[in-house]
Amino acid sequence: MAGSSQARSVARRLAMQAIYQAQLNAQPWQDLHQQFLANADMPRADGEYFRELVEQVCGARERLDADLATLLDRPPKDLDPVEHAILLIGMYELEARSDVPFRVVINEGVGLARKFGATDGHKYVNAVLDRAAARLRASERGSPSN
Numbered sequence: 001m002a003g004s005s006q007a008r009s010v011a012r013r014l015a016m017q018a019i020y021q022a023q024l025n026a027q028p029w030q031d032l033h034q035q036f037l038a039n040a041d042m043p044r045a046d047g048e049y050f051r052e053l054v055e056q057v058c059g060a061r062e063r064l065d066a067d068l069a070t071l072l073d074r075p076p077k078d079l080d081p082v083e084h085a086i087l088l089i090g091m092y093e094l095e096a097r098s099d100v101p102f103r104v105v106i107n108e109g110v111g112l113a114r115k116f117g118a119t120d121g122h123k124y125v126n127a128v129l130d131r132a133a134a135r136l137r138a139s140e141r142g143s144p145s146n
Helices: 004-026 031-036 047-061 061-069 081-096 102-116 120-134
Strands: none
Touching: 004 031, 004 081, 004 102, 031 047, 031 081, 047 061, 047 081, 061 081, 061 120, 081 102, 081 120, 102 120
16 A cells, blocks of 8 residues: 555645645654654555655755746745645655656645645646646656647
């Protein structure tokens, strides 16, 4: 189960919650990781993927924000914190996890934004991640398959 797509989805949701929390109350990624290990949904999550997302996104936050800033219509600090956390995860996955198809990154981000974000936040997340995928995964997007 650890590598299943459902376990990865749970890991992304928990990582989004941890990164959201870090935006409101700065703390080391290790503390967030430890805290979320006690979450009731953690047994259903890909724990290694959760750890990677929290560690890497928290560790590369400034660089990820700089990359995001080139795709946004406002400074990253002005984003809704939920959507910001989702976009940070999406940017990390698009940049560092070529094993995760760009469509999965976008769909997962949009799903999280629909569930946890502002009313139309999923549209914004979709647009930003689509622009990021066009730049970062141009070769993957190259062959029209729809």
